[in-house]
Amino acid sequence: MYRYTKLSVLAIAIACAGAAAYAAQGSMENDAEAITKARIPLIQAVNAAEQHANGKASRAEFENSKQGWVYDVEVVSGAKVIDVRVDAEKGAVISAAEDKADHDDDHDK
The missing domain is CATH 1.20.5 (Single alpha-helices involved in coiled-coils or other helix-helix interfaces)
Structure with a gap:
């Protein structure tokens, strides 16, 4: 028992x-609910990323990360592709790194 x-x-x-x-x-x-609360619109995040990387955006996503909600913008500058993260609340560039091998879309279906 x-x-x-x-x-x-x-x-x-x-x-x-x-x-x-x-x-x-x-x-x-989810992304749809969170983006309506973001202080920075997508176009402003893309502009910040383009200016930071001195290029043109080819893709942008809104996602939740360790830093909170961010825009992940892929910028083409010459022959380089640069992944730029922009804070969705402040519009500041959090990070930028050259994308040596584009594996960012592996999770997309």
């Missing part, structure tokens, strides 16, 4: 943990 009590408590704990994880996932903002 004691063994079934332990199993029941374990099953209840697992169910509660799963329910908490599901509830937390439901409260996360």
Whole structure:
């Protein structure tokens, strides 16, 4: 009888943990909701990235990162492709790095 009590408590704990994880996932903002709250519009982020990298934007995405919501802008400058991250709240360039091998679209379907 004691063994079934332990199993029941374990099953209840697992169910509660799963329910908490599901509830937390439901409260996360998706891109469409978050971009409406961004202080910086996409066009301003693209302009900042183009000026920073001295080139023309070829692609831009709005995504959640460790820094918070950012615009990830791919800029072509001469023969180089530069990935520029722009803060969606301040419009400041967070980072810029040359994209040696374009693997950024591997997750796209």
